Amino acid sequence: MERNKTLREQQEFGGRGANVRKRGMTSGFVVYLLRHAQTMIYALGQLSIRPFSTLMTVAVIGIALAMPAGLHVLLKNVQTVLTGWDSAAQISLFLHKNTKEKSAMNLAERLRQRPGIASVDYISAEQAMEEFRKLSGFGDALKALDENPLPPVLVIHPAVTQQNPVQLQTLVEELRKNVDVDLAQLDMQWVKRLYGLMDIGRRGVWVLAGMLALAVLLVVGNTIRLAIQNRRDEIVITKLIGGTDAFIRRPFLYTGFWYGILGGIIGFILVELALWVLAGPVNNLAGLYNSNFRLGGADLITAGSLLFGGLLLGLSGSWLAVGKHLRAIEPT
Template sequence: MQAWIHAHQQALTLVLKKLRSAPFAHLVMAAVIGAALSLPAGLYMVLANLGNAAADIETDPQITLFMTLGANDAATKEIDNRLHKHSGIREYRFVSRETAWHDLQERNGVQGALNGLEKNPLPDAFIVHVSSSDPATADALQKEFSAWPQVEHVQLDAAWVKRLYTLLKLGEKAVMILAVLLGFALIAIIGNTIRLQILTQREEIEVSKLIGATDRFIRRPFLYAGALQGVLGGVTAWLILFVALYIFNQSVEELAQLYASDFRLHPLGLQASLILIVSAALLGWLGSYWSVSRYLSKL
């Protein structure tokens, strides 16, 4: 166990020594990795802020239950009790057919059309606001309410909510695709950088192989080097996003004040920041592993 720890400590010390000997080259590499990672991370941050803003807006889908024309007070009372006990409903209100008829008569331009009607054709109705803004939940409630007795028709008004969530999900998929593409590109870039380091140490590696060094021993410092470059790139990406967010929020806050809003973009949280840096380290490790393995397979 101590030998294993010593071997890793020795490899890490060697990598840090090379980092101090050529800091500018490593900073340039970190800037390249950071710029590439900041694109998907920045888009994710914007989508997360838009999702939080959408959650604060009144996005609850509205469901209207229309009773049958022959529904009596007992049937209406039963529906009222069911809605009152339902856990998926935030609030609801009852609109009697007399109230709906009166409101319709008060509207301009419809009095003449209503004069030919001998009786009130409108049913009693319940206007329901569900607790969740998830369109799938609203669809499920619509199907449930449609099966209730004396309910003639259930109308779901959630088209714009569905469009909003569809756009957000589309954005998430676009960010995922961009992240995957840039991830492969970074693996190739880091792998090529490690390959150049391998070529500068070619004679040393060949001598090590001749005296019995294992592939794992040779590969270890390069893996640390790739992971370290990834970490530096991840931290650089986080700094880029932080500075960009600070600059952008100045304009956003001025715009929000015009609409009496306190909206502003928030930075990545602790979990997202850790995922960014760890993902960058993993990409560096993969790029290094790929490059070293290719070289060792030719020896």
């Protein structure tokens, strides 16, 4: 009996000890979070003490973030215009001269059923000659011809999903195998130039983003360096009473955090403001071409990238600056 009682007491004591340890771990984690929250609010308060210098730094970061983001949004709008332009690429199928109109119409109908083709226009030999007579200015000379030398033509408009140069070339090769087709022609050079310019634009955005990201790192790093120098005596005293480098580093890291977040917000506002200024002229130009195109703004991915990019650059710049300059400050 006494032995069983002793075992029960040990189990109860062990259970109470486990609960105490669990509560201790929970309370320690809560204290850890509270300290970080206090430091975060303290860093924001330090920035609010110097509103003008803070605004200048945040504005520089915001402009640096807004430039590549704005170009990215404009490039997406240009891409929307180009992919939505059905006549961006046309394939002309010149049929054999002896092809009957009924055979040409049947071929056009079969091609319209293909998923990669948006529409097919049939131009008869007579229509082609009449158009050539009007545009060329050789109307009287053409009357001397014994027969019409122009063949019937099928003008094919590929679907939007088939506007890629590789897909277009594959489509042309397939159409060329038709027995009624004498020549299949596609202005691939124009399409390749178009996509080449788009690729240059995309790479230009990444190059500009990289250069401006380096500029943001330097701006944040220099700002944190000045803050460390201004609080040198405070840092020395903190180290003398036993403060660790991690404890001293924390408020400076949160300062970089706030610089990055506020810079991302300013960058997003600048992008939206620039698009708002451009929206009116762009809408007027689209109206002249009977288009319903409207300039699109920054989406959630772009906004999130601005905030996350600003946060990452702010933390990275402050971490590099603190890691370099904090080691140079030691009590003497």
